[in-house]
Structures are given as C-alpha cells and as structure tokens.
Amino acid sequence: MNDNSVTKKLMFYFPKCVCDEPIIYRLVKDYQLIVNVYRAKVTPEEEGYLVLDVTGKEAAIQRAIDFVKTFNVTVNSSGKGVVRDEERCADCGYCVPYCRPGALKIADRATRKVAYDESKCIECLACVRICPFGACTSAF
Amino acid sequence: MGNEIMKTYEQINDRIESGKAVVLTADEIMDYVDKKGLKAAAREVDVVTTATFGPMCSSGCFLNFGHSKPKIRMSEAWIADVLAYTGLAAVDVYLGCTQLRHGDPANMYPPGEFRYGGGHVIEDLVAGKTLQLFALSYGTDCYPLREIRTYFTIDDLNQAIMVNPRNCYQNYNVAVNRSEQTIYTYMGKLEPHQKNANYCSAGQLSPLLNDPFYETIGVGTRVWLAGAHGHVYAEGTQHAGGGARTPEGVPIGGAGTLALTGDMKQMKKEFVRGVSFIGYGVSLALGVGIPIPILNEEVLRRTCVRDRDILAPVVDYGFDYPQNTGNVLGRVSYEQLRTGRIEVDGKTIEEVGSLSSYSKALEIANLLADELRRGDFQLSAPFAPLRKDAKMKPLVKRRGNR
Numbered sequence: 275m276n277d278n279s280v281t282k283k284l285m286f287y288f289p290k291c292v293c294d295e296p297i298i299y300r301l302v303k304d305y306q307l308i309v310n311v312y313r314a315k316v317t318p319e320e321e322g323y324l325v326l327d328v329t330g331k332e333a334a335i336q337r338a339i340d341f342v343k344t345f346n347v348t349v350n351s352s353g354k355g356v357v358r359d360e361e362r363c364a365d366c367g368y369c370v371p372y373c374r375p376g377a378l379k380i381a382d383r384a385t386r387k388v389a390y391d392e393s394k395c396i397e398c399l400a401c402v403r404i405c406p407f408g409a410c411t412s413a414f
Numbered sequence: 415m416g417n418e419i420m421k422t423y424e425q426i427n428d429r430i431e432s433g434k435a436v437v438l439t440a441d442e443i444m445d446y447v448d449k450k451g452l453k454a455a456a457r458e459v460d461v462v463t464t465a466t467f468g469p470m471c472s473s474g475c476f477l478n479f480g481h482s483k484p485k486i487r488m489s490e491a492w493i494a495d496v497l498a499y500t501g502l503a504a505v506d507v508y509l510g511c512t513q514l515r516h517g518d519p520a521n522m523y524p525p526g527e528f529r530y531g532g533g534h535v536i537e538d539l540v541a542g543k544t545l546q547l548f549a550l551s552y553g554t555d556c557y558p559l560r561e562i563r564t565y566f567t568i569d570d571l572n573q574a575i576m577v578n579p580r581n582c583y584q585n586y587n588v589a590v591n592r593s594e595q596t597i598y599t600y601m602g603k604l605e606p607h608q609k610n611a612n613y614c615s616a617g618q619l620s621p622l623l624n625d626p627f628y629e630t631i632g633v634g635t636r637v638w639l640a641g642a643h644g645h646v647y648a649e650g651t652q653h654a655g656g657g658a659r660t661p662e663g664v665p666i667g668g669a670g671t672l673a674l675t676g677d678m679k680q681m682k683k684e685f686v687r688g689v690s691f692i693g694y695g696v697s698l699a700l701g702v703g704i705p706i707p708i709l710n711e712e713v714l715r716r717t718c719v720r721d722r723d724i725l726a727p728v729v730d731y732g733f734d735y736p737q738n739t740g741n742v743l744g745r746v747s748y749e750q751l752r753t754g755r756i757e758v759d760g761k762t763i764e765e766v767g768s769l770s771s772y773s774k775a776l777e778i779a780n781l782l783a784d785e786l787r788r789g790d791f792q793l794s795a796p797f798a799p800l801r802k803d804a805k806m807k808p809l810v811k812r813r814g815n816r
Binding site: 364365371372383386388403408 | 467469603610612689691699752765771772
C-alpha cells in the first residue's frame with residue numbers, strides 16, 4: 275500500500291443474511307482493499323455481523339462502503355462490536371492486563387481512570403468475559 | 415511531645431459545624447505535610463479523608479417488608495429469585511451478596527458465568543428498581559398466610575439496613591498462580607506460571623492503612639458507607655490486628671477488618687455495585703469513606719503513609735492459598751504494583767491488575783471531604799477500640815468425640 279492509504283475499523287450489520295454475495299471478495303478485488311476480519315457472525319436466514327479492518331485509499335473505502343450498503347447492510351464506521359459503558363465501569367483497571375492489544379489502559383496515573391481506545395480493539399472479547407461489572411459488552 | 419492531645423473530637427466537630435474545618439484527602443495530605451511540616455499541619459488540618467472501593471464479599475442487608483393482610487411468617491423467601499435467609503422475626507429477611515439466583519448458570523461449563531446474585535439485588539434496590547418477593551410459610555394461628563408473591567421497591571420497605579461483617583481489609587494479598595493451568599478465583603483470572611498478578615486495596619487512600627493502630631477508627635466510628643452515614647458496629651470477622659508490621663507500623667498482610675452498617679435508603683447507586691467473577695461467583699463492590707480526625711501529630715504522621723511504604727504479600731493461589739500453607743512468595747509495595755509490573759523471586763510479572771478502584775476511592779474521599787467542609791458530616795469518637803493483638807485462628811479438624 276502506498277502512503278496515502280488509511281485503515282478503518284468497520285462493523286457491518288446485516289438485517290438478514292446475504293450469504294450468496296461474496297462481499298469480502300468484492301472489497302478486495304473491486305476496491306483494492308486489504309481486509310482483516312476480526313469477528314463475524316454469519317448464519318443463513320438470520321441477521322449477521324462482521325467486524326473488520328479495511329486498508330486502502332480513502333475514496334476506495336468510501337466507494338466500498340456505498341457498495342456494501344446496496345445490500346441493505348448497515349455500516350458502522352466507529353467499530354462498535356465491543357462497547358464499554360463508562361457508567362458501568364468502576365475504573366478498577368482489572369481489565370487492563372488482559373487487554374493484549376492495549377485498547378484498555380490506565381489513562382491518567384493520578385486519577386487511575388481507565389480509557390478505551392476503540393481503534394486498537396481486535397474484538398478478542400477478553401474484557402467482556404472478565405469485567406466483574408459487566409461494563410464491556412459485545413454487540414453480538 | 416507529638417502525642418499530646420492537640421484537638422478533641424468536640425473541637426473538630428465544632429469547626430465542622432461552623433463550616434470552618436480544614437479537610438484534606440489522604441491523597442493530598444502527604445505533599446501538604448511535606449510543604450508545611452508536621453507540627454504546623456497538625457495544628458491546621460482537622461480531618462483527613464480516606465476511602466476504598468472494591469468487592470467486599472461479606473456484605474448483606476436486613477430488610478423488613480411490613481405485614482401483609484392476612485399476615486405471613488416467611489419461612490422461605492426469594493427476592494428476584496435470590497434466596498434470602500428467614501430465620502428471623504416475621505417479615506424480616508437477611509440477604510447476602512454472594513447468594514446466587516435460582517437457576518443461575520452457576521459455573522456450568524467452567525470457567526462459567528454467574529449472572530445475578532445478592533449483590534445485584536442490593537444494587538437494584540439502591541437504584542430504586544422494582545423487585546419481586548416470593549415467600550412461603552408453614553402457616554400458624556397468628557400468621558395464617560402460606561404464600562405471597564408481590565413486587566416492591568426500597569421505598570416500600572420499613573427498613574433496608576446494610577450490615578457487612580467484614581469490610582475494609584487493612585491490607586490484602588497480591589494473587590499469582592504458579593500452577594500449570596489458568597485458575598479462576600475471587601482475585602480474578604490468574605494465568606499459569608505467574609504470568610499475571612492481581613491486587614485489591616486502595617493503598618495509600620485506604621482507611622485502616624492511614625490509621626494502622628486503630629487510634630481513631632474503632633467501634634462507634636461514623637463512616638461514609640456508599641453515601642449513607644453509617645458506623646463501625648464491631649471489629650470485622652477475621653480481624654487480626656496483631657499481624658506482622660513494618661517498623662512504621664503498617665501491617666504487611668491482611669490484619670484488621672471492620673464490621674459496618676448503614677441505611678441503604680440513603681445510599682448512592684454508583685457506590686453499590688453487584689459484580690460477577692467468571693469461574694468464581696457473585697459479590698458486591700462497595701464504596702467506603704472514613705474520616706480521620708487529626709487529634710495530634712502522630713495521627714497526622716500516620717495518614718501520610720504512601721504507596722511505597724505499604725507492602726503486600728504475594729501469594730500463590732494455585733497451591734498455597736487453597737491449601738492454607740501460609741507461604742508468602744515475597745512482598746511488593748503498592749508503588750510497584752501501580753506501575754503494572756512487579757518482581758517476585760527474581761522473576762518479573764509484566765501484567766498486574768487491580769480489583770480495587772483507586773479512581774472511585776479518590777472520588778469518595780473527595781465527596782466525604784466536601785460533606786465535612788459543608789458541615790454535613792459529624793465525627794464520632796469510638797467507644798471501644800479494635801484489638802491490636804488479635805490473631806486469626808484456623809479451623810482445626812478434630813475427631814467427633816474429642
């Protein structure tokens with residue numbers, strides 16, 4: 275990829291499955307995007323989800339999103355597969371060492387509040403499983 | 415002569431009442447004393463606020479439902495399907511925070527989920543939610559009703575009194591796992607070969623670490639219990655004030671505990687939080703704030719304890735803790751723990767997490783300080799001290815006829 279390429283984390287929500295369409299193939303072939311799928315739930319005749327990183331030219335990513343939307347797919351470009359509820363979080367920091375990619379970290383050494391950097395999250399769901407307060411949840 | 419009485423509780427309370435009290439948090443006092451000197455600061459500062467927020471498994475509440483028509487003497491009762499203890503007077507129950515809901519997954523397919531329990535009921539009650547009561551009775555002449563199903567909120571109850579027999583551990587273990595497999599404990603998920611470590615104390619903000627010899631915290635001390643003005647009603651269970659200490663007097667292990675009580679109707683929901691630990695169970699995370707009156711220089715000096723002065727024992731939860739061997743792998747300071755990396759037995763553990771929220775503790779210390787500055791919180795002198803010589807006894811397995 276050349277210098278003007280960008281990486282975006284996207285979540286696709288399929289109200290009903292479009293399993294017969296090779297969507298990922300099209301993203302690679304037609305829009306020259308590098309695709310890294312973190313997590314997917316694809317079941318015939320049901321809703322489906324896909325959380326992925328796409329890397330490519332910004333304009334190509336936009337065109338790819340428009341293409342995906344033609345299948346009645348909702349595209350969430352802020353990557354909301356894992357959500358941290360700030361109100362439920364008690365800022366204990368228990369999750370921090372379990373978050374291997376470093377998406378959850380102690381933001382401020384004085385107040386010891388926990389911050390969540392969504393762009394670093396790879397959807398491993400370790401935080402969802404271990405948070406005693408149920409502050410981290412998964413969209414699917 | 416640092417230990418002579420400089421101020422009395424009455425004098426400090428007068429200053430609080432008139433809105434003139436000088437109050438600092440345990441987080442602020444160290445730098446203040448460094449700047450002003452101990453003598454001047456002791457004259458000037460009236461109260462230092464301490465706090466902690468974390469899972470406190472020995473928490474529960476007494477609830478009084480009032481009498482139905484006709485009356486019932488509940489012999490079994492469930493709140494939101496969580497079993498409550500009914501061996502009390504009619505329509506009183508005790509609900510413990512580690513009790514699981516009937517039908518909870520309860521560690522099915524370990525390490526499994528625990529979804530809801532007593533701690534969550536207590537959180538929901540304080541949050542004002544509507545909950546179901548289902549109770550059964552054997553029926554008597556005076557209490558004829560045999561079954562009741564109804565819905566209630568905390569406002570419908572005559573009393574909702576939190577009673578916690580063991581809160582605010584003075585110091586606590588740092589948990590590691592030296593076994594071959596991942597284990598799931600009340601200290602969280604511990605990976606094999608000491609890959610990670612978890613600890614649970616507010617360290618330099620923690621109440622009993624700022625009053626290590628129980629000079630101001632004793633039976634009768636008024637405390638801030640999740641927003642309510644509660645008090646210490648006894649020494650806590652497993653109170654072991656006679657444990658080993660550093661030369662400065664800071665216990666190097668669990669040591670003292672407090673038994674606390676307070677009115678749940680006065681509590682704030684953000685400081686009463688049900689928790690679920692995968693593979694272990696449910697509990698309640700609770701916020702406690704305790705004011706320390708600065709009676710003299712020595713009391714002030716002890717509130718200046720810093721994370722670097724507090725040593726916590728590192729314990730192997732893979733073998734030593736469950737087998738009660740008493741073995742300690744080493745000791746680390748809270749200053750080290752806060753960096754997220756500790757060294758035990760020459761080996762560095764890179765992944766260190768906290769179950770106690772310093773952030774929430776800081777918030778509580780500040781809330782309590784504000785109440786004291788506004789004159790909304792009065793101090794009470796303890797009327798009985800906590801024991802400084804108590805040791806924790808083990809349960810000895812004996813044969814029946816001996």
